[in-house]
Amino acid sequence: MIGQLFRLTLRGIADFGLHPVAQLLTLVAVGMVTLLTGLIIIGLHNINVELLKSRGEVEFQVYWKADTKTEDVLKDWAVVRKLDYLKDFKTFTPENALTELATTLGETGDFSWLADNNPLPYSGLASFAVPPEAQDEGWAARLLTELKSLPGVDKVHYTPFQADLAQGWMTITRVIVWPIIGFLALIVSLVVYNTIKLSLLTRLDEVEILSLVGASPAYVRWPLLTGGFIQGVFGSALGIGLLALVHSVTAQTLNFPPFFIEIQFLPYDQLGIIAGAVTLVSMASSWVAVK
Amino acid sequence: MFSGQSIVTTSEDKDQFHFKADETLKVIGLLQVFLQYCVQAGTKSRMMVKVDRLSYNFGAYWALKDISFTLGKGEFLFLTGHSGAGKTTLLRMLYGALPVNRGRASVAGFQLNNLRKRQIPQLRRKVGVVFQDFKILPKRTVFDNVAMALEVRGMPRMNLERRVRAIVRAMGLETKSYSTCERLSGGEQQRVAIARSMVANPELILADEPTGNLDFDLTMHLMDIFKQFHTYGTSVIMATHSREVLDCVPEARILHLQDGCIVTDGESSINEENEEDD
Known part of the structure; x- marks a missing residue:
């Protein structure tokens, strides 16, 4: 069983050589989609970082x-x-x-x-x-209470504009931005699914023959799943590599008066989530595409 | 049949596919060895195929209309009829590519009416299928194409290699084991397809015009191979409209289809019908 799984995995890898052009184009498409997603997320991430900075x-x-x-x-x-x-x-x-x-x-x-x-x-x-990491819920109210509780203090005034702006951003993020990201993720899924499905068209004959000789659906799909995994891993790596390249070129473009904004690259955990999501979508697309 | 002269299969194969009668005899001899090696124990039932009032429609068009027949174990059955008579539809139903919704059918112990999706691979492991257009993977080697039928069964590698080598040798393809199939002639490709369908020693072989793309000499050669398998107890259903093919197996039963109905069932009737055609 394990030996067969191993052989099927190897076959999935070896199959890349059968249609190298189709595989390469799919890889580039997956990479481009990852880059597009990364650019959108990097924009949101930097807006968030700037707001969190001034929010404090x-x-x-x-x-x-x-x-x-x-x-x-x-x-x-x-x-x-x-x-x-x-x-x-x-x-x-x-x-x-x-x-x-x-x-x-x-x-x-x-x-x-x-x-x-x-x-x-x-x-x-x-x-x-207050740095972003210390901005837990109610931090401004706690400061206000602390100042008010000083023995001689009569009254304390503060302008909640920044805090309200940040709060407003969080609300916008919750109400609008995440659905937009969800929508983008859906587009990514469809693009990857269709690209992989198109590349699978070149292998329909193989799927048909395997099915004719009594291969179980899992047997037929495993090499394709391996292919989807490889497409996802290498495609997302390509996309993230391009994202890093774009970032290195544009990081200082807003670093001048009055903005002084240095565009930050995405943290590792977010890069991991992007790569993981693209890989999962690629694998799921491969699985579904042969149904 | 082969009188020692060199046989050219097609004009484009001139340089790559020549064989002689002694080579054919060698092939058949090796085939016998292979078949003795993999002869199966008798099945519980003597009935291989049972079809009862089977119908199938593509929208408003009825490809099969209320047909019934049985096929015993070890029997050789030709399906004849003009294009559109329902031969291919019937074969496709028998290997689970089309569902059985009207009427009843069983193949190698599987009730096709109640066949679940996960049972289809099990059915196909008992049935070898050969097509006119070969259905092999051109970029894979001969060995890989044949081994595919055993790999899906999870056969241990050592046994698999031994068995594949045996049938590849029996088919006279041992020198081309590691050639990709796209480099083979039409006849060689069909032999690969037959080897793949037979390597797992199926109880039933369904062949849909397997010699349709081949010339007379190669057709005869391949029919010898089918006959050898039949001799060792494998049931065969072969769709054809070639008289030469029918003549190769005079003891075979012939089922003649017309417009989705069985019009004759038996040896003599079809011979008469063929004579009328002539």
């Missing part, structure tokens, strides 16, 4: 209660400075804040008359840059 950048404006003692405020500031992923923390005493306000408003901003009765509290502008 969030600023909080923190206001302390007016009656908080200076030493308590300083303690709170020390706590803030120890928070994870803090990128920058600008602090303002009431005096600093008044000066900053006056500077910002220019000539109309003469608040010297308020110097002895300054209504502004201690405040701070905390900027965080």
Whole structure:
């Protein structure tokens, strides 16, 4: 049984020599389809990476209660400075804040008359840059709670634009992008299936003869399955190789002001998924094509 | 039949296919050795084929209409009739290429009415099929083409090689064992096809105009081979409309089909019919 399986596998490999042109064209078609899929996924991957990068950048404006003692405020500031992923923390005493306000408003901003009765509290502008891997669910809300829970803090404001943008992307991804990828996968399957089916037309005589001499369907299909596997493996390798070539040429095309985007190549796990999916589709196509 | 003169099969085969009568005798002798080697134990039933009120239609066209006959083990049956008489349809039904929906049929112990898809390979392992157009793989060697019938049965390699070599030798193709079939003449290709159908020692051989593409001398040679197999107990159903072929096996039964119906069943009737044709 194992010996027969081994022989059939070898036959599947050897059969590549019977119709080399048809096999080569199929291989190129599978490679091209893999390249097309890879280009689409690489585009989505890079949009995702850019959004995840900016998604983690969030600023909080923190206001302390007016009656908080200076030493308590300083303690709170020390706590803030120890928070994870803090990128920058600008602090303002009431005096600093008044000066900053006056500077910002220019000539109309003469608040010297308020110097002895300054209504502004201690405040701070905390900027965080949370990396994508630390952006688990509710991370922004947790930061907000953490800042609000400081003993002297009165209120905290933040602009949720970036987080909302990223959230919106995730929603779009879920609702639109994945169906589009699914649709593309379907196209890939059909292209590979048809290409392999066409290449199998050259072998219909063999299938017929094997069937006539009493070969079981599994016996007939095994060499074809081997062929589909080889087409899938080598075709996806060819496609990924071309994808790497295209990437190496275009990686720096957006790396200039104001974008500064270096196009990233796909991670190994995603490459593995593409190669595996193409190989599986090729094998399934070979199996179904002789039905 | 072969008087020692050189026989050219076709004009294009002139350079590659010459054989003499002594070579034929050698082939037949070797065939006998091969057949003695692989003679099978008797089957449980003496009935090889039983067809009862069998019909088949392609849309509105009825290719077979309510035909019935039986074939005993070891019997030689010719199917005759003009093109479109239903010979090929009947043969295709007998090896499971067409379903049996109307009427009943059994072949080598398989009920074709209830035949499941997975049983078709088992049926075909008991039935050898030979076609007019050979149906061999031209890019494979003679050995590979013949071995195919045993490989699908999972026969151990050593036995397989011994058996294939024996029948290839018996067919007079031993010097071409490792030549690809596309390099062989028409007659040699048909011998490869016959070797493939017989190497597994089938209980029944179905041959659809196997000599249709061959000249007279080669036809006679191949009929000798069929007769040898028949002599050793293999049942044969052969579709033909060649009188020369019918004359080769005078003891054979002849079933004459016309428009999908059996019009005569027996030796004498067809001879009369042939005479009328002449």
